[in-house]
Amino acid sequence: MNTPKAGLLEPQSRVQVDLSAFGQNVRTLKSLTPTGTRFCAVVKANAYGHGGIQCAKTALENGSHFLAVVRISEAVAMRDAGITAPILLLGDALPEQVSFLATHGIRASVADIQTARALSAAAQALNTTLKIHIKLDTGMGRLGFLHPDVVIKESGQAAGIGQAREIAGLKGMEVEGTYTHFAKADMIDKTHVKGQLARFNDMVAMLADMGIHPEIRHAANSAALLELPEAHFDMVRPGIAMYGMAPSGEVDITGHKLVPIMSITAKVIYVKAVPKDFSISYGSTHVTAAPTVIATVPIGYADGYSRLLSNQGQMLIKGQKAPIVGRVTMDFTMIDVGHIPGIKPGDDVTILGTQANERITADDIAGLTGTINYEVTAGLTGRMPVSYV
Numbered sequence: 599m600n601t602p603k604a605g606l607l608e609p610q611s612r613v614q615v616d617l618s619a620f621g622q623n624v625r626t627l628k629s630l631t632p633t634g635t636r637f638c639a640v641v642k643a644n645a646y647g648h649g650g651i652q653c654a655k656t657a658l659e660n661g662s663h664f665l666a667v668v669r670i671s672e673a674v675a676m677r678d679a680g681i682t683a684p685i686l687l688l689g690d691a692l693p694e695q696v697s698f699l700a701t702h703g704i705r706a707s708v709a710d711i712q713t714a715r716a717l718s719a720a721a722q723a724l725n726t727t728l729k730i731h732i733k734l735d736t737g738m739g740r741l742g743f744l745h746p747d748v749v750i751k752e753s754g755q756a757a758g759i760g761q762a763r764e765i766a767g768l769k770g771m772e773v774e775g776t777y778t779h780f781a782k783a784d785m786i787d788k789t790h791v792k793g794q795l796a797r798f799n800d801m802v803a804m805l806a807d808m809g810i811h812p813e814i815r816h817a818a819n820s821a822a823l824l825e826l827p828e829a830h831f832d833m834v835r836p837g838i839a840m841y842g843m844a845p846s847g848e849v850d851i852t853g854h855k856l857v858p859i860m861s862i863t864a865k866v867i868y869v870k871a872v873p874k875d876f877s878i879s880y881g882s883t884h885v886t887a888a889p890t891v892i893a894t895v896p897i898g899y900a901d902g903y904s905r906l907l908s909n910q911g912q913m914l915i916k917g918q919k920a921p922i923v924g925r926v927t928m929d930f931t932m933i934d935v936g937h938i939p940g941i942k943p944g945d946d947v948t949i950l951g952t953q954a955n956e957r958i959t960a961d962d963i964a965g966l967t968g969t970i971n972y973e974v975t976a977g978l979t980g981r982m983p984v985s986y987v
């Protein structure tokens with residue numbers, strides 16, 4: 599039997615991640631914090647679609663002390679890959695998973711007393727000590743103990759910080775850290791985030807009154823790392839900026855030399871000249887206004903390339919922009935290349951990234967699809983192979 603040459607079976611659309619640029623971004627961000635401030639690389643969701651293990655290793659090689667993920671499976675994958683650095687689980691620790699956390703040295707976030715008790719019991723049963731980080735909800739409205747100002751005392755489900763008092767007496771666990779997460783650090787108006795900061799400082803003092811003195815206080819996501827030095831505390835926790843993207847349109851990262859690290863490329867697989875009044879793709883939503891040439895590119899919504907780009911996105915080919923015509927389908931997207939002579943199957947297409955003097959950013963795609971850059975990369979489905987440079 600003939601074995602095809604290596605490369606012949608490779609899919610025609612692929613993702614490239616520039617790990618040296620990623621490492622540089624990590625060092626750049628680290629340089630914005632005072633010496634001694636720990637750095638926790640947020641590599642959740644497969645490092646926002648860039649490859650969890652590779653980014654985790656690169657972050658550690660470039661001075662990151664901690665890693666943060668959200669799902670236990672991601673933490674386990676990192677341990678299986680030989681990563682021994684501290685890993686903080688930002689969410690999803692259920693009591694029945696506790697023994698597993700303890701044996702794998704995964705730091706749990708604790709946002710309610712029931713989980714704390716279960717962690718403590720499991721840790722004692724295993725004769726081990728589990729490190730935990732107490733999570734405080736200072737205005738994100740997601741996970742965390744609440745400030746006394748907002749606790750509804752009558753409710754059986756209240757999660758006031760008063761409950762944390764019991765943690766000080768729980769055996770088998772060590773409170774290594776406490777943290778909060780900002781809801782609006784990426785906005786020009788810093789009123790809300792400053793309120794969160796004040797509540798955080800308040801609650802850290804309340805923990806101290808209960809005899810809980812976490813060594814690592816942390817709060818800053820990328821936006822706060824970049825714009826709010828008073829939120830750096832003992833550790834910063836950036837995600838998006840490490841991947842070279844801005845936390846929002848209201849945070850200007852241009853001065854910081856952060857570079858996007860992902861590009862998506864494909865090869866044209868089919869080209870044909872079509873007449874005027876020729877309709878393209880499902881629903882015939884595009885009809886040619888004049889004779890032109892249509893190229894088919896093998897990327898679609900099953901790759902995470904949004905169908906909302908139908909009739910409005912662009913791709914780069916021969917250093918020029920070519921508009922998407924008709925609907926993006928599951929596997930293919932059509933572009934009009936009538937204005938670019940000589941397009942043939944095999945020609946390189948850039949879907950995200952730079953070609954000659956043209957560029958398409960995750961923000962460009964997000965702008966067209968009504969979302970944010972985070973979702974553009976984190977929303978890739980994993981069908982396209984990722985290569986690292």
Ligand SMILES: *Cc1c(COP(=O)(O)O)cnc(C)c1O
Binds near residue numbers: 820
């Ligand atoms: C995702 C996340 C971060 C990182 O946020 P960026 O905006 O990507 O920097 C930090 N902390 C927590 C708790 C998160 O969930």
